[in-house]
Amino acid sequence: MTDIKPPPPHAGHFHEGQLREAIEMLFFAYRDFTSEPDALLAGQGFGRAHHRVIYFVGRHPGMTVSELLGILRITKQSLARVLRELVDQGFVAQAPGERDKRQRRLSLTSKGLAFERALTERQLTRIAKAYAAAGPQAVEGFRKTLLAITDDPSLGRKGMS
Amino acid sequence: MTDIKPPPPHAGHFHEGQLREAIEMLFFAYRDFTSEPDALLAGQGFGRAHHRVIYFVGRHPGMTVSELLGILRITKQSLARVLRELVDQGFVAQAPGERDKRQRRLSLTSKGLAFERALTERQLTRIAKAYAAAGPQAVEGFRKTLLAITDDPSLGRKGMS
DNA sequence: GTTTTATGTCAGTCATGTTGACATTTTGCC
DNA sequence: GGCAAAATGTCAACATGACTGACATAAAAC
Numbered sequence: 553m554t555d556i557k558p559p560p561p562h563a564g565h566f567h568e569g570q571l572r573e574a575i576e577m578l579f580f581a582y583r584d585f586t587s588e589p590d591a592l593l594a595g596q597g598f599g600r601a602h603h604r605v606i607y608f609v610g611r612h613p614g615m616t617v618s619e620l621l622g623i624l625r626i627t628k629q630s631l632a633r634v635l636r637e638l639v640d641q642g643f644v645a646q647a648p649g650e651r652d653k654r655q656r657r658l659s660l661t662s663k664g665l666a667f668e669r670a671l672t673e674r675q676l677t678r679i680a681k682a683y684a685a686a687g688p689q690a691v692e693g694f695r696k697t698l699l700a701i702t703d704d705p706s707l708g709r710k711g712m713s
Numbered sequence: 714m715t716d717i718k719p720p721p722p723h724a725g726h727f728h729e730g731q732l733r734e735a736i737e738m739l740f741f742a743y744r745d746f747t748s749e750p751d752a753l754l755a756g757q758g759f760g761r762a763h764h765r766v767i768y769f770v771g772r773h774p775g776m777t778v779s780e781l782l783g784i785l786r787i788t789k790q791s792l793a794r795v796l797r798e799l800v801d802q803g804f805v806a807q808a809p810g811e812r813d814k815r816q817r818r819l820s821l822t823s824k825g826l827a828f829e830r831a832l833t834e835r836q837l838t839r840i841a842k843a844y845a846a847a848g849p850q851a852v853e854g855f856r857k858t859l860l861a862i863t864d865d866p867s868l869g870r871k872g873m874s
Numbered sequence: 875g876t877t878t879t880a881t882g883t884c885a886g887t888c889a890t891g892t893t894g895a896c897a898t899t900t901t902g903c904c
Numbered sequence: 905g906g907c908a909a910a911a912t913g914t915c916a917a918c919a920t921g922a923c924t925g926a927c928a929t930a931a932a933a934c
Contacts, residue, residue: 566844566852572772574840575833577859579765582743583786584864599920604740611733617881625744630922632882654880654931672736679735682861683727686854691727693847693854698738700843703745760889778912791891793913815900815911879932885925892919901910 578701588674596641596667601634603671606660609644610668613659616649620658643667739862749835757802757828762787762795764832767821770805771829774820777810781819804828 589603596602608623609615617635621628635658638644643664649655660668683691750764757763769784770776778796782789796819799805804825810816821829844852 566841568837570852571837571840571844572833573856574844575768575836576772577856577863578743578746581859581863582739585739585862601921607736611737618879626921627923628881629883629924634921636882649880652880652932654929656881672733675736676729676732678862679732680727682858683732683735685861686858689850690854690857691731693851694858695734695738696851697843697847697855698742700846701746701839702738702742762890779910787890788892789912790893790914794890797913810911813901813911815898817912875934877932877934879930881929881931883926883928886923888921888923890920890922893917895915897914898912899910900912901908903908904906 585675585678588678589671592671592674598637601630602638605631605634605638606643606664606668607672609658610660610665610672614657616655616657618655638664746836746839749839750832753832753835759798762791763799766792766795766799767804767825767829768833770819771821771826771833775818777816777818779816799825 586600590600593599593603604624605620608620612619617628617631621631624631635644639646642661645659645661645664646656647659649657686694747761751761754760754764765785766781769781773780778789778792782792785792796805800807803822806820806822806825807817808820810818847855
């Protein structure tokens with residue numbers, strides 16, 4: 553009585569079991585995917601929040617604090633602590649904007665760049681192995697489906713200029 | 714000098730840009746995917762940890778605490794707080810094992826079952842839409858690739874019986 | 875010249891994870 | 905029968921990363 557459920561009327565033409573499999577795959581994949589850089593981060597007294605900042609600043613050198621907040625979707629108070637530690641310890645550099653001097657343009661120092669590579673390398677390797685094992689056609693389906701799961705793939709990444 | 718990097722020697726036959734796209738897609742998809750049930754959870758004074766417990770107990774009625782700990786990969790102390798709240802508020806039931814009376818077999822009450830459906834429905838709908846939009850072939854690639862990203866797809870789910 | 879924007883900061887709180895130590899009940903083995 | 909191991913619970917202390925609310929400053933924009 554507790555495990556046989558009628559399919560919900562809005563589930564489209566997929567079985568609920570297939571959809572639940574996706575829920576669980578996302579949970580397990582993300583858990584494993586994020587677990588690797590943690591040892592490296594812990595060695596520096598950092599956490600995942602630091603990784604995210606380092607990653608996106610490395611990806612978008614010269615980005616503003618506002619842009620970073622838009623990507624991470626956290627409050628500026630949450631970001632402030634993490635960012636201050638990274639700046640104080642010489643991983644991230646801040647520079648006033650040229651046109652708009654209120655902005656603090658963010659970039660990685662060479663120390664930050666080296667750390668970013670060490671952190672991201674583990675994840676790149678994991679993805680590379682998975683992509684190679686799955687094959688190009690599966691990767692295309694992976695990309696297409698994952699983007700469809702995301703709220704709006706264009707926002708929060710490059711859309712906010 | 715900061716954004717042109719040579720491809721790492723171990724990245725296989727995919728460009729680093731493609732691999733970084735995957736890193737970012739996983740981040741954004743998972744963030745959006747987990748964001749929806751939060752309002753519902755907050756209304757009960759719960760968080761994501763409660764959702765995970767409710768989800769997996771609903772998925773595996775009669776599971777033991779050890780099995781749940783193995784899936785979630787958190788400490789028993791972390792689980793204890795969440796589980797106690799769910800039991801106290803009548804979402805989860807505990808029953809001693811028949812053969813092994815040390816065990817507390819976990820299951821959802823009818824109240825818990827109703828809440829599980831309300832919570833999971835949002836995520837099922839999201840996946841169903843994405844699957845429908847992407848098509849069966851893309852879904853197959855999605856599954857294959859996501860499983861390859863996961864450490865060992867057989868462990869931590871059904872393999873520990 | 876006033877308002878808005880970009881950013882920083884202080885203070886308090888909450889959710890969720892951790893480690894370490896210890897208690898209880900039951901099982902399983904000699 | 906008795907003792908070790910297992911399944912679970914619990915207390916205490918702590919770290920991380922999120923939140924809200926309030927206020928401060930400098931620069932840009934109208």
